[in-house]
Amino acid sequence: MRTDQWWRSAVIYQIYPRSFADSDGDGIGDLRGIIGKLDYLADLGIDAVWLSPVYPSPGADAGYDVADYRGIDPLFGTESDFDELIAGLHARGIRLVMDVVFNHTSIEHPWFVEASASRDAAKRDWYLWRDARPGCVAGQPGAEPNNWESIFGGPAWTFHEATGQYYLNLFTPEQPDLNWENPLVRAELAEVLRFWLGRGVDGFRMDVINFVSKDPRYPDGRVGSSGLGDGYPYFSNGPRIHEFLAEMRGAVGPDVLLIAEAPGVTVRDGELYTDPARGEVDMLFQFEHVGLDSGETKWDPRPLQLAELVENLRRWQLEIGDGWNALYWSNHDQPRVVSRFGDPAYWRESATALATLLHLLRGTPFVYQGEELGTTNFGFTSPDQCQDIEALNAYSALLSRGLTPAEAIARVAPVSRDNARIPIAWDASPSGGFTTGTAWLPLHPERGLFNAAAEADDPNSVLAYYRRLIALRHAEPAISLxxxxxxxxxxxxxxxxxxxxxxxxxxxxxxxxxxxxxxxxxxxxxxxxxxxxxxxxxxxxxxxxxxxxxxxx
The missing domain is CATH 2.60.40.1180 (Golgi alpha-mannosidase II)
Incomplete structure (x- = not known):
């Protein structure tokens, strides 16, 4: 039985570490950079920080390919830096929510290194290995165990020549899926959660957690325009997902915040995931509302219909029962909401209007870094400006469909994840106050318009409005509860x-x-x-x- 539900009246701020603040001049944000901005976060009024991955990682998917679940990547700092960050947050009354990526690891994780050593390796069954399709030659095109397409394009199976089998990777080939059917895997992941709780962490955001239970038949999916199959009906919300989540809940106890990221779930699924009586997770990130401007894929956009958006929000508000929504417009995977659903010509007004709608809904609102400044999309004009593997793969796929480079980048630019990953503008200087070196992604060309220094003392700024909006939510029980x-x-x-x-x-x-x-x-x-x-x-x-x-x- 939950006794502490602080998150119901909270506002949570997401930090994407490599783009937040750089303390050492290498162009990449780090933990000490975050520590230097703790008073900024406290002044904003937020209750918790969701920290995107800072674990050791080769960076195939910007840190979501984890090589060590219990470490801190030297790119971001040291173990003592992490401890100081938690202490600094807690001293200001701010909790810390860690991002955990448990559907898959990096190929450089010691578990996969051992699993791929031979078919008889002790950890072989920690991942999902399959033989080639019957009647096909292993390693040849079309011989994959099924026709599933990965989230980032291309087959969802990678042939491992040394052992003659394929492993499942729903994202990149550098991100092999873990086998949650193996109880040893689940036990080890539960230990990871307890390890971070012991370090002072207050909760977890669980990346694509609805993917961890797969249909054991692994059937082919419906073939789409790419020529590959849609495996989503078979790798999401699988037959044991609620059992697995209940097991994770049991490992951490009732009062630890658990947030599920669950792409593609329906409101009925959301009701099950977040039902307090079931006790699996406390809130849910779903994707319906951020898919309303997409065609068959996010790279085939269609105009947003406002009536459709409002109806979608209404349905998730009223039909989730006693469950709870994680409310968001933007995050590290979504473009900037001002450019997407607002009007950059009215960037201040649309930033604050959209914020008002979000923060007055029932659920827990999330502010993605820079959203409180009214940051817009970058306006990419070349793939050379991008680093997002999903966007670069899509750009190549669009070229193969016959689009010109200009047409392809025009499709990719508005929805590339890099829009959210552009470094934060702390001031209007050439480095944006983000770094003393060269930033890992280009700085926003309009940082003179929206930056923290310019907005900090301006009572009419987007930042000032966010402070008032968050304060109103805290002060008014009709909004929070x-x-x-x-x-x-x-x-x-x-x-x-x-x-x-x-x-x-x-x-x-x-x-x-x-x-x-x-x-x-x-x-x-x-x-x-x-x-x-x-x-x-x-x-x-x-x-x-x-x-x-x-x-x-």
Missing amino acids: GRLDTLELVGDSVVRLVRVGEGSTIEALINLSSTPQQVAADGGTVVLSNLPVSADWLSLAPWQAVVLRRLGG
Whole structure:
């Protein structure tokens, strides 16, 4: 039985370490860089930090290919740096949530090194090995055990010549999938969680955790435009997923925050994952709302339909039952929300309007680094500016489909994960205050417009608005713990959101368009607005958000 549910009224800030702050001038963010910004985080008002991986890694997928689950990559600092970071956060009343990547390891992890030594290796069964398809010659195209396509493109199986079998890699060939059917694997991963709890960590975000139980038949998937099969129905939400999660919960106890990242789940799945009575995970990252502007793939975009977005948010709010949502617009895998769902011409207004909608929903809001500054997409014009393996693979695939280089980069640029990984602009200097060296990714060309130094003391800045928004959420139980009464689209572009708590009601009217809109409210005191509000206001300016409070629940 959970006794401490601090996360229900919390706001969590995600740090992507290599792009946050660089303390030693090598162009890559590090732990001491984060330590130097702890007062900034405290001033923002956040309750916890989600730290993307800082484990030793060869970097095939920017740290999500882990070579040692219990270490700190020297790229980011030392063990003592990590201890100092936890102490500094806790001293400021901020908790730390670690990212754990348990679906797969790096090929350089000692477990895989041992597993790949021979078919008789002690850890061979720690990974998923299969023979070639019957009647095919191992190692030849089309001989893979099934036709699944990896998340990043290409077959999801890699032939290991030395032992004559294939291993499953749902992401890159450098990320072999672990075999969760093996109880020794699960026991070791549970020990990893306990190890970090012993170091002072407060919770875990579990990367693609709904992939760890696969359909044991490994059937072919429906063939798509790539010529490969969609294995998602067979490698996600598998037959033992809830058993496995319950086992992890048992290993850490009821009060440790567990967050599941679960691509492709439905709201019904989400209800099961986060049902407090089941006790598996506390909240869920789902992907439906960030897929509404995609066609068959994210590289085939379609215009966002606002009515569809609002309906999707409403459904996840009302149909998840007693479960809990992890609320987000952006993270290390998603482009900047101002460019995606807002209007860069109204970058301040749309950044704050979208933030208002997100933070007033039922669930725990996440702020991705730089989001509180109103950061937009980079505007990539060449693949040479990118490092994201997913985007580079997609660029090559689009060229093979007959697109020109200009057409291919135009498809990739708006949704590349590198948009989120551009280093944070702390000031408007040539180095952006991020590093004294050369940054690992190019700095944002418009860092003079949105940077922390310029916004810190400006009461009209996006940063100042985030501080007020987070403070309002903490101060108003109707927002943090109340029920959702209404979430609807009024007309073509105004979102009306009503939250009800004991003793008060919060109503928000948010114009998600670049044209003025007429509105009607049920009355109340204006407690927050991203633009000036007159006493007799009856219309919303482009991207204006107004939040009112009424007594009575």
